[in-house]
Amino acid sequence: MEVYKSIMKMNKTCVAFGEFDCIHKGHKAVVETVVRTAKDNSLKSVIVSIPEDGAVFTTEEEKEYLLKDADIDYLFTYTEKTEHFVEEIIIKKLGARIIVVGENHANLEQLKKTAAEYEVSVILVKDVKENDISIHKSLIKKAFEDCDYEKMTSLLGHxxxxxxxxxxxxxxxxxxxxxxxxxxxxxxxxxxxxxxxxxxxxxxxxxxxxxxxxxxxxxxxxxxxxxxxxxxxxxxxxxxxxxxxxxxxxxxxxxxxxxxxxxxxxxxxxxxxxxxxxxxxxx
Missing domain, CATH: 2.40.30.30 (Riboflavin kinase-like)
Structure with missing residues (x-):
């Protein structure tokens, strides 16, 4: 995996992007889909981490450590604010042919619309659940506040x-x-x-x-x-x-x-x- 602190010009990629704070089982499902899809379509697999403002559960260095064995080709950190992020960065700069996102992505409909304009495919990854509840950051935060690290390990997968x-x-x-x-x-x-x-x-x-x-x-x-x-x-x-x-x-x-x-x-x-x-x- 090659790691970069800024975006570089690429082409023929399969990309997932997001904060990836915690790197939980849901994130891992997205990453695995990126890697598998890229290989199946002779594309480069790319993950773009967008750091949160303020306090975080997972630093950028920790994300790199947790993803090092995921068989990703490129891991980028993107810290700028871009109005048309998907169009300008993911599609035009990184050359995405396929974008992988979780099924409950916050701006899913707009992402699909932008991708369609550039003939880019969008693959949705279903939520990973624990006890019939979708794994997300609020569940992990609750386990953390309860000092329940066995529960955290179960939710995170590590x-x-x-x-x-x-x-x-x-x-x-x-x-x-x-x-x-x-x-x-x-x-x-x-x-x-x-x-x-x-x-x-x-x-x-x-x-x-x-x-x-x-x-x-x-x-x-x-x-x-x-x-x-x-x-x-x-x-x-x-x-x-x-x-x-x-x-x-x-x-x-x-x-x-x-x-x-x-x-x-x-x-x-x-x-x-x-x-x-x-x-x-x-x-």
């Missing part, structure tokens, strides 16, 4: 992820015998509620088990900022500056204010035991 760089923290985890990887993610990334999570880490194509604390740290400092600190189990490498993917699998507990480091250490050991037991079932 675990909720955070992709970022390991940065230097204050090394406070070492004071409780628990050195952590501090993950820096883009500001616009929607982060889980404060608490302790059962997680997995993907680093250099290797998978590791981890317990992750997200939020402020009332027992160790008084700073008013949120950190993402992953304690990778049975791990001792220097990974500062590396990119990693954090999979969130289950909410363990909320933030607790402890009176001393001995209490922190005792709770940490209980959390690690619970995380190991949960991840053994997932693995």
């Amino acid at each position: 675990p909720y992820i955070m992709l970022g760089e390991v940065v230097h923290g204050k090394a406070l985890g070492r004071t409780v015998g628990m050195p952590t990887a501090n993950l820096q993610v883009p500001d616009k990334k929607i982060k889980p509620l404060d608490g302790v999570y059962c997680t997995r880490i993907i680093l250099d194509n290797e998978l590791f088990l981890a317990m992750t604390n997200i939020g402020k740290r009332p027992s160790v400092d008084t700073y008013d900022y949120v950190t993402i600190e992953a304690f990778i189990l049975d791990f001792s490498r220097d990974i500062y500056g590396k990119q990693l993917v954090l999979e969130v699998h289950k909410f363990i507990r909320g933030v607790i204010k402890f009176d001393n480091l001995e209490q922190v250490q005792a709770q940490v050991q209980k959390d690690i035991t619970e995380v190991r037991n949960l991840l053994d079932k997932i693995s």
Whole structure:
């Protein structure tokens, strides 16, 4: 898959476009249809991601990660505002011969009309449903707010992820015998509620088990900022500056204010035991 941050002139393509926030099962059905249709018609498969304004569940880098094995030829990010987007960008610039959209696309009738004027075919993809309910962002948002990451995994077709760089923290985890990887993610990334999570880490194509604390740290400092600190189990490498993917699998507990480091250490050991037991079932 070739990835571009701007649109380039192309021809003979099969295209799908949209925000693709979350990359849920419905999006995957659209992507699979693009890939299959492109191959059947000797076209190039193209996905155009249009980033939302404000906070997002899935950053552009995470979309790239989640789509990397989808067999797409080209992934474009389009950030401009264009009045006649389908006509000017999808058809004229990208050379779409076929456009693939979900059956409940917001501007479906206008899209069909524009496509017909240029003799471009439109393929509709049926909604993917869970328990007879169409999967859409509001369902995923509800599961997220409920800290129900098993439900999110079911709706998305993959675990909720955070992709970022390991940065230097204050090394406070070492004071409780628990050195952590501090993950820096883009500001616009929607982060889980404060608490302790059962997680997995993907680093250099290797998978590791981890317990992750997200939020402020009332027992160790008084700073008013949120950190993402992953304690990778049975791990001792220097990974500062590396990119990693954090999979969130289950909410363990909320933030607790402890009176001393001995209490922190005792709770940490209980959390690690619970995380190991949960991840053994997932693995």
